[in-house]
Amino acid sequence: MPCSWRTSDLQLLLMLTVFLVAECISASSNSTQQLVDISLPVLVDTKAVLSCPPILSTNVLITTWEIFVGDKPPCIRTHRRDPNKISKINCTDERMTWLYRPDQIPALQIDPVAITHEGYYRCTVATPIGNFHHGYQLQVLVAPEVTLFQSEHRSAVCKAVSGRPAARISWTPEGDCVPAYEYWSNGTVTVQSMCHWADGNVSIVSCSVFHETGNWSRSIELNPGAKTSKTLIILYSILPIIIVVIMGFVWLLKIIGCRKYKLKKTEPTPGVEEDEMQPYASYTEKNNPLYDTTNRVKTSQVLQNEVDGMNIHTL
Numbered sequence: 001m002p003c004s005w006r007t008s009d010l011q012l013l014l015m016l017t018v019f020l021v022a023e024c025i026s027a028s029s030n031s032t033q034q035l036v037d038i039s040l041p042v043l044v045d046t047k048a049v050l051s052c053p054p055i056l057s058t059n060v061l062i063t064t065w066e067i068f069v070g071d072k073p074p075c076i077r078t079h080r081r082d083p084n085k086i087s088k089i090n091c092t093d094e095r096m097t098w099l100y101r102p103d104q105i106p107a108l109q110i111d112p113v114a115i116t117h118e119g120y121y122r123c124t125v126a127t128p129i130g131n132f133h134h135g136y137q138l139q140v141l142v143a144p145e146v147t148l149f150q151s152e153h154r155s156a157v158c159k160a161v162s163g164r165p166a167a168r169i170s171w172t173p174e175g176d177c178v179p180a181y182e183y184w185s186n187g188t189v190t191v192q193s194m195c196h197w198a199d200g201n202v203s204i205v206s207c208s209v210f211h212e213t214g215n216w217s218r219s220i221e222l223n224p225g226a227k228t229s230k231t232l233i234i235l236y237s238i239l240p241i242i243i244v245v246i247m248g249f250v251w252l253l254k255i256i257g258c259r260k261y262k263l264k265k266t267e268p269t270p271g272v273e274e275d276e277m278q279p280y281a282s283y284t285e286k287n288n289p290l291y292d293t294t295n296r297v298k299t300s301q302v303l304q305n306e307v308d309g310m311n312i313h314t315l
Contacts, residue, residue, distance in 0.1 A: 035133040036134050064077070064079075066124070154200075162190055167211040169193040177194065
């Protein structure tokens with residue numbers, strides 16, 4: 001009976017020993033395969049520096065950067081310490097380079113950062129005791145352009161133009177608001193919020209824009225002047241017609257003035273008319289047979305009267 005008890009204790013001790021050895025091997029294996037993933041937001045058009053695991057350079061055998069951006073094949077940059085050799089595969093973007101000498105500081109820099117650089121970056125450092133990894137999920141941020149203006153009928157519009165990611169908008173005081181989103185091909189988003197306040201006691205309103213790159217606040221005073229926008233629209237619609245009518249009136253005046261000028265220019269003067277008609281009258285007088293006959297009759301009658309008068313005087 002005591003022998004069996006000793007045997008069971010030995011078996012249990014053996015099992016515990018094996019379990020502890022397995023745990024130590026597993027822990028050792030995990031320690032040599034350390035993976036750290038970091039979310040890294042970076043503002044567009046700035047410089048970004050991505051570091052590798054902090055390993056003593058004398059213990060580093062190979063440093064490798066793997067870059068996964070969009071649907072492109074991964075870009076792989078490698079540095080071998082012995083020999084001191086740098087190689088790259090599928091790496092065409094000149095904005096991504098080693099920060100310094102990779103045998104001393106194997107960091108990667110992106111200068112300047114563009115929206116197309118958003119993706120996953122991983123540095124792997126191989127050492128005699130194992131491999132160490134640092135992964136970065138790079139997120140490119142674009143600050144929106146914030147504007148606030150008054151619309152018609154006690155309404156206001158707040159816009160966050162071309163932000164990445166989309167901004168968030170809130171109002172003070174709260175009103176009857178309608179949001180709208182416009183997505184652009186470069187990945188930016190324009191957010192618009194239009195609010196209406198039916199309460200006439202509300203005079204000053206503010207919109208607040210919240211974004212990963214910062215926060216903004218804009219205020220505006222509501223006034224009845226915005227209601228005249230319909231009048232302006234009507235005026236802009238009628239204005240071309242008014243211009244056409246004025247131009248037509250001016251054109252008509254020019255035509256009437258030209259006609260009066262031509263009539264004055266062609267009207268003959270009295271002196272000129274008499275001078276022009278005299279030769280024609282003499283010509284008619286000389287060449288008209290009826291006129292000649294009448295003159296002859298008158299002359300013969302005068303002569304006959306003179307003869308008769310002389311005869312009476314003689315008698």
